[in-house]
Amino acid sequence: xxxxxDQAAAGAPRRAPAPARPKRxxxxxxxxxxxxxxxxxxxxxxxxxxxxGGWWLAAELDLAKDIFLPTPADVWRSAVDAAxxxxxxxxxxxxxVRITIGFSISTVLALPIGILIGxxxxxEAVIEPSVDFIRYMPAVAFVPLTIVWVGVDEPQxxxxxxxxxFFQQVLLVQDNVKRVPRExxxxxxxxxxxxxxVLRRVVLPAAAPxxxxxxxxxxxxxxxxxxxxxxVAASDGLGHSIxxxxxxxxTETIFLGIIVIGLxxxxxDQAMKLAGKRLFRWAE
Amino acid sequence: MDxxxxxxxxxxxxxxxxxxxxxxxxxxxxxxxxxKEFVTVIGTSGCGKSTLLSIIAGLEEETGxxxxxxxxxxxxxxxxxxxxxxxxxxxxxxxxQKNVEFALQGSSSxxxxxxxxxxxxxxxxxxxxxxxxxxxxxxxxxxAIARALSYKPEVLLMDEPFGALDAQTRQLMQELxxxxxxxxxxxxxxxxxxxxxxxxxxxxxxxxxxxPGRIKEDLxxxxxxxxxxxxxxxxxxxxxxxxxxxxxREESLRSAEAMEALA
Numbered sequence: 001x002x003x004x005x006d007q008a009a010a011g012a013p014r015r016a017p018a019p020a021r022p023k024r025x026x027x028x029x030x031x032x033x034x035x036x037x038x039x040x041x042x043x044x045x046x047x048x049x050x051x052x053g054g055w056w057l058a059a060e061l062d063l064a065k066d067i068f069l070p071t072p073a074d075v076w077r078s079a080v081d082a083a084x085x086x087x088x089x090x091x092x093x094x095x096x097v098r099i100t101i102g103f104s105i106s107t108v109l110a111l112p113i114g115i116l117i118g119x120x121x122x123x124e125a126v127i128e129p130s131v132d133f134i135r136y137m138p139a140v141a142f143v144p145l146t147i148v149w150v151g152v153d154e155p156q157x158x159x160x161x162x163x164x165x166f167f168q169q170v171l172l173v174q175d176n177v178k179r180v181p182r183e184x185x186x187x188x189x190x191x192x193x194x195x196x197x198v199l200r201r202v203v204l205p206a207a208a209p210x211x212x213x214x215x216x217x218x219x220x221x222x223x224x225x226x227x228x229x230x231x232v233a234a235s236d237g238l239g240h241s242i243x244x245x246x247x248x249x250x251t252e253t254i255f256l257g258i259i260v261i262g263l264x265x266x267x268x269d270q271a272m273k274l275a276g277k278r279l280f281r282w283a284e
Numbered sequence: 285m286d287x288x289x290x291x292x293x294x295x296x297x298x299x300x301x302x303x304x305x306x307x308x309x310x311x312x313x314x315x316x317x318x319x320k321e322f323v324t325v326i327g328t329s330g331c332g333k334s335t336l337l338s339i340i341a342g343l344e345e346e347t348g349x350x351x352x353x354x355x356x357x358x359x360x361x362x363x364x365x366x367x368x369x370x371x372x373x374x375x376x377x378x379x380x381q382k383n384v385e386f387a388l389q390g391s392s393s394x395x396x397x398x399x400x401x402x403x404x405x406x407x408x409x410x411x412x413x414x415x416x417x418x419x420x421x422x423x424x425x426x427x428a429i430a431r432a433l434s435y436k437p438e439v440l441l442m443d444e445p446f447g448a449l450d451a452q453t454r455q456l457m458q459e460l461x462x463x464x465x466x467x468x469x470x471x472x473x474x475x476x477x478x479x480x481x482x483x484x485x486x487x488x489x490x491x492x493x494x495x496p497g498r499i500k501e502d503l504x505x506x507x508x509x510x511x512x513x514x515x516x517x518x519x520x521x522x523x524x525x526x527x528x529x530x531x532x533r534e535e536s537l538r539s540a541e542a543m544e545a546l547a
Contacts, residue, residue: 183372186343191387191435192363201386205377282377282415 070252075259078252087241092260094236095226098154102161103222107215110166114173119203124174131167139164139225143232152233157226164225169218176210177203209280216272223265238264288316288352289471290340290439295349297335309335311496313349317439320469324486326476326528328536332497333475337443340473341367354438366437368445373428374416380423381412384431402430405464422453429461433468442474446481458484459513466510479532483507483524484515491531494539501531 027033052072058064059071066074082088117124139160146159180203188198230239238257245253297310309332317323327333338344340351342361351358353365374383384399385392403409406426416424425445432440446454458481465472465485476482482489483505491501507520515521 181372183369184375186341186361186367186369187373187375189343189361190341190363190365190367192361202375206375208377280377282417 067249067251070255074252075255078250078256079260082241082253082256088256088260091236091238091241091257092264094234094240095230095238095261096264098157098229098237099161099219099222099226101154102158102226103165103219105158106162106166106169106218106222110169110173111211114170115177115199115204115207117170118174118177118207119199127170128174131170135167135171140228143228147233156233157229157237160229161222161225164228165218165222168221169214172214172218173211176207176214179210180206209276209283212272212276212280216269216276219272220265220269223261227261287319289319289321289354290317290473291352292316292336292340293350293352295336295339295351296347297332297339297344298347308496310339310346311498313492313497313499315490315499315502317471317473319471321487322465322470322472322474322485323488323490324474324476324482325490325492326479326482326532327492327497328494328532328539329477330539331492331494331535333477333492334443336492336497337367337441337473337475340439341365341441343367363435364438366432366435366440368425368428368432368440368442370444370447373445374424374431376416379413379415380408380419380427383416383427384434387431387435389435398434399430402434403427405433406430406460420453421449422457425449425457426460429464433464433470438471440470440472442472444476445474447476447478454478454481455513455516461485462511477532479525479528480516483521483528484511489524489528491528492535494535494542500535503528 028035028039055069056072059066059069059074063069070078079088082091113127117127142163143160146156146163150156150159184202184206185198188202193201226237227239227242230237231243234240238261242254242257245251245257292313292315295310295313296308299307299309313336315323325333325336335344339346340353340358342358342365356364358365374380375386378386380403381396381399384402385395388395388398390398400409400412403412406429408423408426408430411419411423416427419427428445446457449457462485474482474485486505489501489503489505490499491503492498493500503524505524507515507518507524
C-alpha cells in the first residue's frame with residue numbers, strides 16, 4: 001500500500017493541492033436544465049392538488065352559487081350515484097363504442113389513402129387539394145347536414161367523428177410517409193426490389209412509429225367530435241348525460257361528465273403510448 | 285484493360301433542364317473500371333461525384349451518355365450493383381443480422397447462414413442481434429458493407445461510406461476494407477473527398493474537375509499490396525498524396541473563383 005504510494009510519488013511530479021472547488025448552485029429555474037424525477041413528481045402533484053384545492057375553496061367560500069360551481073364532494077357524490085344506478089357505465093360504454101367504431105372507420109380509410117398520396121405524386125395531385133379544402137370546414141358545421149343525411153341514430157355519430165378525424169389523418173399520414181429517408185427507399189431499389197415490395201418492406205416499417213403517433217393524436221381529437229355529436233342528438237353517452245344535466249341544473253353531473261370524458265381520453269392516450277413503446281422499441 | 289467491368293461513356297447530367305435555371309453537373313464523363321479493380325473518384329464538394337455514383341447505381345437518370353456494366357446498359361437500379369451510402373445505411377427496425385438477410389434471397393436458413401458468414405467477415409458476429417441504434421457509427425458501416433458483399437453484386441459502389449466517422453474509426457475501416465478487398469478481389473468504385481483514403485485504398489484514382497464535372501486525371505497507384513496502415517507513412521504514399529493535393533486544390537480554387545465571380 002505504502003510502497004505503491006511511494007512509487008507513484010516518485011514517478012509523477014509533485015502536484016500542488018487542488019484549489020477548493022467552488023460550489024455550483026443548483027438552480028430550479030435555468031434554461032433547459034434537468035431536474036430530479038422526484039422533484040418533478042412532487043411539483044406535479046402539488047400543482048394538481050392546488051388546482052383541486054382552489055376549486056374546493058372557491059366552492060366552499062361560495063364565491064359562486066352552488067348551481068354554477070359545485071364542490072368536489074358534490075361531484076364525487078354524483079359519481080357514486082351514477083355508478084350505483086349504472087348510468088355512468090352505460091353512458092361511458094355507449095361513448096366508447098361510438099368512438100371505437102367511428103375512429104376505426106376513419107383510420108381504415110385514411111391509412112391507405114395517406115400512404116398512397118405520400119408516396120405517389122400523381123395520387124397526391126388527385127386527392128390533396130380537396131382534402132386540404134374540406135379539412136378547413138369545421139366538423140361542427142356538418143352536424144345538421146349529417147342529421148338530414150343519416151338521421152339521429154348511431155351512424156350519425158360515426159359520421160361526425162369520421163368527418164372530424166379522417167381528413168386530418170390523411171394529411172398527417174401523408175406527411176409521416178413522406179418523411180421516410182430516401183436512402184432507405186434507394187437501398188430497397190438497389191437490391192432489385194419492386195416498388196410494391198419497397199413500400200411493404202421499407203416505407204411502412206420506417207413510417208410506422210410516426211403513423212402510430214398520428215393515430216394517438218387524432219384519437220384525442222376524435223373525443224371532441226364524439227361529444228359534439230352526443231350533445232346535439234343522442235339518447236345516451238357521456239355527452240348526452242351532460243345535456244340532460246344542464247336541463248335540470250345538475251351542475252355536478254355536468255362536471256362529472258366532463259371529467260369522465262377527460263379521464264377516458266387520458267387512459268386511451270396512455271394505453272396507446274405504452275403500446276407504441278412496446279411495438280417500436282427500435283425507435284428509441 | 286480489354287474487358288471493362290464498368291464503363292462510363294460521355295456521361296452528361298443537367299439539373300433543371302426544364303428551364304428553371306440549368307445546372308450542368310456532369311459534362312462528358314468518360315472512364316472504365318476493369319474487373320477486380322478498386323477505383324476511387326475524388327473531387328471537391330459539388331463536383332458531381334455523388335451524382336455520378338447515383339447514375340451508375342441507376343437511382344438517378346442521366347441526361348446523355350451511357351453506363352455499361354458487364355456489357356449491359358444501365359437503365360435502373362439492380363442487384364448487379366451494390367451500394368453503400370454514407371448515412372441512413374441500415375434499417376433501424378431490423379437487427380444487424382436481419383439487415384443483412386434483407387438483401388438475400390432463398391430459403392430462410394440459407395439467408396441466415398450467408399448473413400452470419402458476412403457479419404463474421406466484418407468482425408461483427410457478436411453483434412448479430414443488436415439494433416443499429418445500439419451500434420457505433422463504424423459498426424453500422426461494417427454491417428452495411430457486409431450486406432453489400434453478401435449478395436455478390438458485380439460492382440460495389442461506395443459513396444463516402446466513411447465520411448461520417450471520426451478519424452481513428454475511419455482509418456480502421458479503411459484497413460478493414462483493404463483487407464477484405466485483397467482477399468476477395470471485387471470491382472469497386474469508391475467516391476470520397478479524402479485524398480489519404482483514396483491513395484490508400486485504390487488501384488487507380490480519378491480526379492474530377494470542379495463543376496461541371498469531368499475526369500481530369502487518371503492516376504494509377506503503384507503502392508504494393510497487401511497494404512497495411514504503415515503505408516500511410518511511406519515516402520511513396522506522400523508523393524501520390526502531394527500530387528493529388530495539388531490537382532484537387534486547383535479545382536477548389538477554380539470553383540472558389542467561380543463563386544466570387546457570381547457574387
